[in-house]
Amino acid sequence: MKIRLYNAKIMASPSENIFDGEIHIDGERIVYVGTTRNDFMADREIDCRKNLLMSGLCNAHTHAAMSLFRGIADDLPLEAWLYDKIFPLEEFLTPDDVYWGTMLQIAEFVRNGITCFADMYFYPDAVYAAARNAGLCLALCCGLSSENSRDALKEIEKYFNKYSTISRRVRYFPGLHAEYTSEESLITAVSDFAAETGAQTYIHLSETLKEVGDCTVRHNGLTPPQYLYKLGFFDNGGLAAHCVYTDKEDLALLKQCGVVPVINGGSNLKLASGIAPVYSMLYSDMSPAIGTDGTASNNASSMFREMYLFSCLQKHAMKDAAAVPAESALLAATENGYRALGFEGGSLRKGNFADIVLIDLHSPNMYPHSDHKKSLVFSADNSNVLMTICGGNVVYDQGEYHIGESPETIYRKSEECLRKLQKKAATE
Ligand SMILES: [Zn+2]
Numbered sequence: 001m002k003i004r005l006y007n008a009k010i011m012a013s014p015s016e017n018i019f020d021g022e023i024h025i026d027g028e029r030i031v032y033v034g035t036t037r038n039d040f041m042a043d044r045e046i047d048c049r050k051n052l053l054m055s056g057l058c059n060a061h062t063h064a065a066m067s068l069f070r071g072i073a074d075d076l077p078l079e080a081w082l083y084d085k086i087f088p089l090e091e092f093l094t095p096d097d098v099y100w101g102t103m104l105q106i107a108e109f110v111r112n113g114i115t116c117f118a119d120m121y122f123y124p125d126a127v128y129a130a131a132r133n134a135g136l137c138l139a140l141c142c143g144l145s146s147e148n149s150r151d152a153l154k155e156i157e158k159y160f161n162k163y164s165t166i167s168r169r170v171r172y173f174p175g176l177h178a179e180y181t182s183e184e185s186l187i188t189a190v191s192d193f194a195a196e197t198g199a200q201t202y203i204h205l206s207e208t209l210k211e212v213g214d215c216t217v218r219h220n221g222l223t224p225p226q227y228l229y230k231l232g233f234f235d236n237g238g239l240a241a242h243c244v245y246t247d248k249e250d251l252a253l254l255k256q257c258g259v260v261p262v263i264n265g266g267s268n269l270k271l272a273s274g275i276a277p278v279y280s281m282l283y284s285d286m287s288p289a290i291g292t293d294g295t296a297s298n299n300a301s302s303m304f305r306e307m308y309l310f311s312c313l314q315k316h317a318m319k320d321a322a323a324v325p326a327e328s329a330l331l332a333a334t335e336n337g338y339r340a341l342g343f344e345g346g347s348l349r350k351g352n353f354a355d356i357v358l359i360d361l362h363s364p365n366m367y368p369h370s371d372h373k374k375s376l377v378f379s380a381d382n383s384n385v386l387m388t389i390c391g392g393n394v395v396y397d398q399g400e401y402h403i404g405e406s407p408e409t410i411y412r413k414s415e416e417c418l419r420k421l422q423k424k425a426a427t428e
Pocket residue numbers: 061062063204241293294
């Protein structure tokens with residue numbers, strides 16, 4: 001399918017000026033970005049009506065199927081939230097639940113301009129089946145813990161071999177849930193697998209003060225990044241979600257290993273975990289990405305809200321309104337995420353995947369047209385997303401979803417899955 005998006009304002013990258021022009025798509029790739037021309041024989045022409053085309057957003061950390069648990073455990077401390085509310089339901093999850101939970105999340109993703117995500121959850125085949133419906137870029141991140149690690153290495157090997165070659169829009173990261181849920185033998189085994197295969201790894205890292213304190217007590221004063229570094233977990237780089245309590249030494253180690261921190265401002269704020277040192281990361285030339293974390297802890301998958309928090313939490317923490325500007329948040333939500341996950345996208349360039357969002361500039365919250373980049377971060381929200389294109393396919397278009405399942409079916413199934421899990425947990 002050849003698509004011509006014309007009469008548009010184009011933000012090819014947050015670090016470049018916005019210009020008037022058009023974009024041509026052939027199959028899953030962008031084949032032209034530039035000024036107006038009339039020589040492209042398109043199957044479909046879309047008049048953008050002077051609205052803004054930008055890269056699709058990359059949600060670099062989530063647990064998609066946890067959308068099933070939205071609203072069941074709020075206003076609780078993190079430990080009670082996880083151990084009393086979430087784990088008892090997760091115990092009964094089936095691949096079918098994960099499929100419908102992921103579909104619910106994907107509907108929300110495309111509605112909100114998200115075209116790429118990194119998912120750490122159970123049943124990767126069910127997650128992949130859901131993501132394939134809508135064609136989002138998908139990074140499957142293994143979240144092993146010592147509790148669920150029986151036959152784990154065989155599983156990692158199986159999924160790594162399957163998903164490393166299945167499509168250029170899918171990647172697989174071996175990894176761990178977190179340091180505090182992993183015995184040393186498991187960390188070493190995953191590190192050895194990464195060393196043998198050259199794979200990058202993924203983990204939750206230094207999310208809470210308790211996690212860091214407990215780790216230093218257990219491991220001779222070493223923080224989670226220092227301890228994992230010692231075991232070779234980061235030898236090929238990778239991604240680390242949260243990084244809330246990371247000091248100068250931790251950040252230097254992560255940078256040296258090429259590990260990209262994924263910032264989850266909304267989740268950290270709602271669970272009262274803290275504020276990640278984004279300013280320090282940027283100041284030391286790191287390129288953090290942004291995630292929403294799971295819907296059970298956020299509770300929205302809104303990269304617009306996360307971009308706002310990415311910038312404004314630093315203004316608050318540093319008592320400096322210039323600390324992290326809007327453009328840094330836009331870069332983190334697009335190019336940094338795509339690059340960290342290894343997908344050819346995050347900017348509107350010839351040859352990149354056609355992962356594109358059309359933003360409504362003709363709405364009250366975007367006027368006057370003074371500075372579109374600032375408005376995208378500080379005043380835009382999901383209601384400004386008019387259209388989302390994933391790998392050259394229009395998957396969301398002003399209220400219409402083209403994601404393989406109808407919203408009505410997804411809503412009904414997600415209700416059924418949650419009620420069934422609650423019933424099983426109650427009778428246990
Ligand atoms: Zn998480």
